[in-house]
Amino acid sequence: MAAIQPEVCIQKNWWEQQFNVYGGQVCNAFMAGSWADRTPLHEAALQGRLLPLKRLLSQGFHVDVVTLDGITPLHEACLGGHLTCAKLLLEHGANAEAVSVDGVTPLFSACCSGNSSLVSLILNRSSILHPAHLLRSPLHEAAKRGHTDCVELLISHGVDADMELAEVGTPLYCACENRSTECVQRLLVTGVNVQCGRGLDTPLHAAARVGGFKVVELLLEHGADGNCRNSEGKKAADLASNDSIRKLLLTADPVSLVQLCRLCVRRSLGIKRINRIKALYLPESIYTYLLYQ
Template sequence: MTGTEEKYPLHKAAREGRLEDLRILLASGRYDANKGTFELVRPLHEACLAGHFDCAALLIHYGANVNLANIDGATALCDACCSGNVRCVQLLLEHGAQVNPPFLLTSPLHEAVFRDHWECLKLLLKYGANMNKSDCHFGTPLHIAACKGHRNSAAILLRLGASPNIPHIHQTPLHEAARSQDLEFLELLLAHGANVYSCNNRGLTARQLVPSSTSPCKVLLHEWEKIPRSLLHHCRLRIRSALGPERLKFLPTLRIPKVLINFLNFE
């Protein structure tokens, strides 16, 4: 073993998923379940990042704090969302993990969207994750989805009321999707109310960021700039805005006609 592994045996056992070794170490009383490395990585971080549910559960049983952050501000919940392990995410949330950490270098929701782990994303939203909060790097989760082309995650966020018009360093998700020339992503954003006239810090609209004059993306954006949208389109957006994210979560359970629920859900 290296010196680091000798110094942090809990970390190594948790990272490698060696449940019985971890149990023996913790039961000995010689090791602190919350001991951090020089980067403030705890054994629980290691278990969650590797997706070892049983190891994470054992560490919590022995007093691991689910809300301790590493040097980059990531909690164990962030790491569980990185791995995409829904069971680990559920475990941490049930034991009081903060779905919206106070010091937002990153957040669990940003990490889930970055890797398109949409099942983790839905679970975080169920527990009240803030869809419109920006991190220090990419912006909102929708910015990340636009940068990475993760349409599944974007569709979930938009359906539940995430704003497509929040800027980050003067760029909206529509600008990001235009730069990557993702036609389907642009259509998704526009249908959910993205402002086609919004300009970045150089005074450029999303259309002006599309390099090719014959690109279907440029044609689409030009049409949205020149052709007024239907009253039906504006009514849907207005009703969704009035409901807000908290009510949109429960839209399928509202006592209104099914046809109206489908309309508001873009179905």
């Protein structure tokens, strides 16, 4: 049996680090079973080696050659965040809508990398924003990793920002669990439902549990209800990981009338119409207040 090359071991370890997703499990598409049928085209795409990639394609390698688990070279280029390699593969006819057996798409891989230019490229070539079975949601992955630009691109292309998956909740919940403060802020300003998390566990529960003080502040500012109880009957304050968060939750001032009006207007408009506030005949200061600017 031929010895395993050191560079293959290095690449495998890198993939396992990159795809430690959703509960600490590495999805099957990136585990050892799929390594035996990886091609030089996959390796060149993953490493961002443009010239070898061109040479391999010119030598007759099929642009959409797949591993046993359905991973294409385009998946690899997107995972590595290599825009020029992805462009080359697409120019040679690569399928931007390829889905692995575990639901991974090039768009999902691009969101893992956090390269917003790459995400934009794939969005313009693919009509599949997430697989029908919802195993791997690009929006949830971008939110979890704190890739704010990618989140905004996906929402602008019509992805449901309040989509709740059974295992991971909503994108806002994912961002709160991972203390992705900037991403939480952008999602809230976009107009997502501040109460939608994972079942009865709200984003506020998640933020309090992991110790995200700034995230808790943002959630409260956007109307999060600290009195909601999760499936265990606990409020967010009961789950607070430190005294400062617990104090913040227990001593929060009552919501003012003007804040209630802002929240009501924003809820009425929803995500799809929130940016049309400026079409209303209102003073600039009101626009600024309603849009949290």
